Amino acid sequence: MKLFIDTAKLHEIKEAYSYGIIDGVTTNPSLLKKAVKKLEAEGENISIKDYIKKVLETAQGTPVSLEVTEYTADKMIHQAKKLYEIFNPVAENVVIKIPVNPSFVDNKNRDFDGINAIRALANENIPVNCTLVFTPEQALLAAKAGATYVSPFAGRVDDYIRKNNGIVFEKSDYFPAEGWQTEEEYLDDNGIFSGIDLVEKIAALFDYYDIETEVLAASMRNVRQVREAALAGADIATIPYKVIKKLLVHDKSQEGMKNFTKDIVPEYANLTK
Ligand code: E4P
Secondary structure, rough: OEEEEEEEOHHHHHHHHHOOOOOOOOOOHHHHHHHHHHHHHHHOOOOOOOOOHHHHHHHOOOEEHHHHOOHHHHHHHHHHHHHHHHHHHHHOOEEEEEEOOOEOOEEEOOOOHHHHHHHHHHHHHOOEEEEEEOHHHHHHHHHOOOOOOOEEHHHHHHHHHHHHHHOOOOOOOOOOOEEOOOOOOOOOOOEEEEEHHHHHHHHHHHHHHHOEEEEEEEOOHHHHHHHHHEEEOOOOEOOOOHHHOOOOOOOHHHHHHHHHHHHHHHHHHHHHO
16 A cells, blocks of 8 residues: 655655655645645745645655645636646646535535546546545546546544544544444444445445546544555555654554663674674
8 A cells, every 4th residue: 555645744745755655745725724834933935836846846756636726617627737737847746636526515516516627637637636535436436537546534534423423532533444333233424334434445346346546545543544544455545744653653662672672782782883
């Protein structure tokens, strides 16, 4: 499984890439806002355009998702093409993020605008990461429209199920992939038992029909979710910096190191000095 970093903060991208295990970057408007706020707080004077160019260069030729901010098909297509035209020449690694369904409370009846935009961009060979995916059927339609990636939002599915059922939780708590069993039944969202269950169902569906679109498990909140996404057959997991930092941590690894260090025989250590 490939590992992407889910951030727009340049210092996080730089550090994660220095580990040699990162295969791409995903950003979204909220992540970009956080990065810009940080720059402002630090008094950094850099244009968003130059900042994004730095992100693209730092990603060393691996894909970087930039999300559109418009929400009608025509405007999303226009914006996507512009973003691609400005930024893809920097490192040939731009992927455009399009919401699967850009309809929202104040902007109804645009259910298929995302699918139309994906189709139009795919027809021009512009790679698309279809975002805000919460059902396997959304993923199927995005794939049929030509998306290169689909991003199921695992963490937000878990949040939704827990909130709807009055379960108190911390954002970083793992939610069981097999669902939470109550006395009567499992808690779910229309047959989806958890974020990882959603990832697994999309991966199975794509596998069954030999669909080439890659499953990019997004909205990852903890280390166990990354493991379960891998076991569920995700092609990629996009992971926040904080979670990447925790991927190698285990008490027993640290305890073992402490004990091995105590037991070092100086003559053995000196052999290689
Ligand atoms: C990445 O592509 C998504 O935009 C991101 O993972 C969403 O994560 P969140 O649900 O933690 O905001």
